[in-house]
Amino acid sequence: MARIDEPEGSRGLPSTRPGLFLRRPAADGTVVVEQRIRTPGRRDDIQGLRAIGVILVAVYHIWIGRVSGGVDVFFIVSGYLLIGSLARQAEAAHQVDLVLFATRLARRLLPASLSVVAVIALSAPFWLPKMRWETVIDQLAASSVYLENWYLANAAIDYLARDQVGSPLQHYWALSAQVQSLLIVAAGLAGFALIRRRPSRAEILTFLVGVFALSLVYSIYGTSRNQAFAYFDTFARIWEFALGGVTALLPPSIKLTPIQRTIGGWIGLLAILSCGVLIEVSTAFPGYAALWPTLAAAAILVCGDGPPLRFGVARLLGARPLTWLGSISYSLYLWHWPILVFYLTLSYQTQAGIVGGIGVMIVSVVLSYLTTQLVEGGVSTQRNKDRPLRTAFAAAGALAAIAAGLWIWHGQAGRIMTEERLRVADVEHYPGATVINEPRIVSSDIPIHPGPITAKWDNADVYRKGCHQTLLGDSLLSCSFGPKDATRVLALVGGSHSVHWLPALQSVFGRYADWRIVTYTKSSCALGSQEKSEAPQYRQACARWNERLVERLLSEKPDLVFTTSTRVVDGIEETPAGHRQQWQRLTAAGIHIVAMRDTPWFGFDVPECVEINGRFSPKCIVRRDLVLSPSSPTSTVPLDDKLHFLDFTDFFCIAETCPPVIGNVLVYYDKHHVTATYMRTLSDELGRQLASIIRDTEGLGRK
Incomplete structure (x- = not known):
């Protein structure tokens, strides 16, 4: 200057x-x-x-x-x-x-x-x-x-x-x-x-x-x-x-x-x-x-x-x-x-x-x-x-x-944003993940949903409600979704990759009158995790938050805890030791845990790539073997009847590649966070796989 x-x-x-x-x-x-x-x-x-x-x-x-x-x-x-x-x-x-x-x-x-x-x-x-x-x-x-x-x-x-x-x-x-x-x-x-x-x-x-x-x-x-x-x-x-x-x-x-x-x-x-x-x-x-x-x-x-x-x-x-x-x-x-x-x-x-x-x-x-x-x-x-x-x-x-x-510019952006927000993601034109189990031809002549301007806002409700903790915060913030008088509780805990499952969980548990979802989430802080890539002050805040979280869970004893089971660390997908330690503390107290394998991390902004190069461009598709291990790292975790692993990676990656758009629905709203629209198209399959786990918790009661 x-x-x-x-x-x-x-x-x-x-x-x-x-x-x-x-x-x-x-x-x-x-x-x-x-x-x-x-x-x-x-x-x-x-x-x-x-x-x-x-x-x-x-x-x-x-x-x-x-x-x-x-x-x-x-x-x-x-x-x-x-x-x-x-x-x-x-x-x-x-x-x-x-x-x-x-x-x-x-x-x-x-x-x-x-x-x-x-x-x-x-x-x-x-x-x-x-x-x-x-x-x-x-x-x-x-x-x-x-x-x-x-x-x-x-x-x-x-x-x-x-x-x-x-x-x-x-x-x-x-x-x-x-x-x-x-x-x-x-x-x-x-x-x-x-x-x-x-x-x-x-x-x-x-x-x-x-x-x-x-x-x-x-x-x-x-x-x-x-x-x-x-x-x-x-x-x-x-x-x-x-x-x-x-x-x-x-x-x-x-x-x-x-x-x-x-x-x-x-x-x-x-x-x-x-x-x-x-x-x-x-x-x-x-x-x-x-x-x-x-x-x-x-x-x-x-x-x-x-x-x-x-x-x-x-x-x-x-x-x-x-x-x-x-x-x-x-x-x-x-x-x-x-x-x-x-x-x-x-x-x-x-x-x-x-x-x-x-x-x-x-x-x-x-x-x-x-x-x-x-x-x-x-x-x-x-x-x-x-x-x-x-x-x-x-x-x-x-x-x-x-x-x-x-x-x-603002006027043009407003018109495009209005068009995108008024677009209805109906099952016929925007089947999303359902095409994985039920392959069918879907017209690609219509615009994808969510669109490029509104994609970053197509996320879970916790961000709008202000109950997702920041990188530096260490106090427990919480939101509740479902009937207030519900007798059974699912606790959604962990980092932002736990959060992006919330829209699918809301669809699933909205069908149960006696269940509600309670969230305890924090940016870049999975259950029991301290990210090596984060600055020391962020890791310290994560450790304090984790300790308070586990104390709260042990005190309230929810019927189910939903979290992530894996993480990509230095380019390698693994189940961190901190995850296992916290799982053991919770299952020892009789709490059932549903641990979902993490979704792929792309090395570029997916919506921008799709807007510039098109939904089928090779530039926007990543090889599966570069973002996922051949098998889930949880296969080496000792069996526990209260620890339930789910793996939905086949709904994000096909045989050899991971596409940015599936069933006309944009899968990610940035480099690695899944859109709420795509998550909702996973709700039927998620509900089917959770049904037996929910039955396992029946009759346990709340302590």
């Missing part, structure tokens, strides 16, 4: 600049310019540092599929230039002009950022799969007002949203967090200057250090508790900008020898380049792990301040190719991600590859150069500082285009 963090007029000026002027009202109401604030000279190495940051971001996104820490470099540079400038203003003028600061920030940001959003709003309906429309429409609005980070923060803690394909706007989270952080720190500095009246540099530095410390402590705590949320949390990021401001105020008091500056600068650059390789940034940041790239960037800024060094890193960073790339880095950050999403969507790939990635990069650079010259250069440069109307008109035009695109 470039030039949004430059002091006004920093581009193209010589190394010694006159600085910033402060406008103050005179007694007669006129405005007098009376204060000149000295600002640092031009440093080409800062442009080069921006170039390194954007190269890391783009390369990791396009070819590596990870997060690099390059965004954190931008944050430090922003704090160094903008917060440093405001700190010097507070020291020299004893106040901070928030209105002027916000105006300049808007002039830097709005033209380019809103232009990219407008292009996406007007073009995405023609190339983006319909199943992503609703999410992207919401993100268009969030990105336009710099709230994308909070939108993603809330989506990140929703388990059902974690497998969604990235939108062309999700990279706006960093821009949103940056704007919010800068405004918060600027307001804090303004308030501090107002309270202290004549703050010294030492006092301002102490204030910024305090902001840095408080935010860092909050960031470390938040990351340990809920990293997915903290990653986008503005308050967990403020310390990075404060650190940049602290760095800007330190150089006068730091005396480094040329050798120290040379070694420190190169160590900083190597640390930045190695960060994304050695740390899984997306799952470790922004806590103490983010000190790696931020301190490295701060070291480069400190070591680059002063006379040029023959072998200093500033000579590399100040090279013309890097400074040119740094000059378009803001636009390049804005463009590279939507261009990548566009390419991956149309080519239906998950990785760009060498040739495709080079194409994405070239197109992004060209668009970035044009945006910088025609949009940023047209309304946000020094020569237009006295033409605020130009910026206002440009922003208004972009917002009008965004609003028009949203209005048209």
Whole structure:
């Protein structure tokens, strides 16, 4: 993100600049310019540092599929230039002009950022799969007002949203967090200057250090508790900008020898380049792990301040190719991600590859150069500082285009959604799983059900009722389905793969007047399971929840417990030891358990694949032997007359393959969760296989 963090007029000026002027009202109401604030000279190495940051971001996104820490470099540079400038203003003028600061920030940001959003709003309906429309429409609005980070923060803690394909706007989270952080720190500095009246540099530095410390402590705590949320949390990021401001105020008091500056600068650059390789940034940041790239960037800024060094890193960073790339880095950050999403969507790939990635990069650079010259250069440069109307008109035009695109797009999405929701899944046209036992010809000329837009909402009732526990939660949430005065209880327990059997169970037990279903479910937490792939805080929450669940079951003693029996761990289908341990505790107490073999996990978003490639495309079909073992792993579990295993995998996979659509019904609403519509078509077979088990529990009574 470039030039949004430059002091006004920093581009193209010589190394010694006159600085910033402060406008103050005179007694007669006129405005007098009376204060000149000295600002640092031009440093080409800062442009080069921006170039390194954007190269890391783009390369990791396009070819590596990870997060690099390059965004954190931008944050430090922003704090160094903008917060440093405001700190010097507070020291020299004893106040901070928030209105002027916000105006300049808007002039830097709005033209380019809103232009990219407008292009996406007007073009995405023609190339983006319909199943992503609703999410992207919401993100268009969030990105336009710099709230994308909070939108993603809330989506990140929703388990059902974690497998969604990235939108062309999700990279706006960093821009949103940056704007919010800068405004918060600027307001804090303004308030501090107002309270202290004549703050010294030492006092301002102490204030910024305090902001840095408080935010860092909050960031470390938040990351340990809920990293997915903290990653986008503005308050967990403020310390990075404060650190940049602290760095800007330190150089006068730091005396480094040329050798120290040379070694420190190169160590900083190597640390930045190695960060994304050695740390899984997306799952470790922004806590103490983010000190790696931020301190490295701060070291480069400190070591680059002063006379040029023959072998200093500033000579590399100040090279013309890097400074040119740094000059378009803001636009390049804005463009590279939507261009990548566009390419991956149309080519239906998950990785760009060498040739495709080079194409994405070239197109992004060209668009970035044009945006910088025609949009940023047209309304946000020094020569237009006295033409605020130009910026206002440009922003208004972009917002009008965004609003028009949203209005048209939202209307089209609404019409398609209404059609899909009104579609009746009758047995004749949408037999679903019944065609497995009763093969017959089903017309494929009609649309599949559920459709691409409504598929993700075709799930179990527990999500709408709010009684499915989240990844971090550990308390028992419960819903009850069926007659309140029912004397017999089936407890549905476990993770989301237990949940997606609820629609079929509701159909089965709706036929019994004396049965009701009680649910105890939690995201990614099967009965007795602690997923190896989950973060430590999620595994710990799962363990606590499991213990409370078993205690509740042993106390209430339901007539039946329905759960899953297998799990795919590191690509291998198995029955985890934790499952068996909990089963033994329950069956020893006389509780009958129905354990269902888990359904297949696809490696791609099934509804999107079907929408793009068609229901019969080989791209949307997986080989059975890649997702299921030849026989169920439960075959090795010791027999127990109260433990009943069911295996419905033949209703999800035929002899050699697992299709995405069966009997005109879409089987999955994401990568591995089964639609409620398809589950209901399994109810007759499930009822038949449960009938004998239900009879086994008759006469046991409730204790």
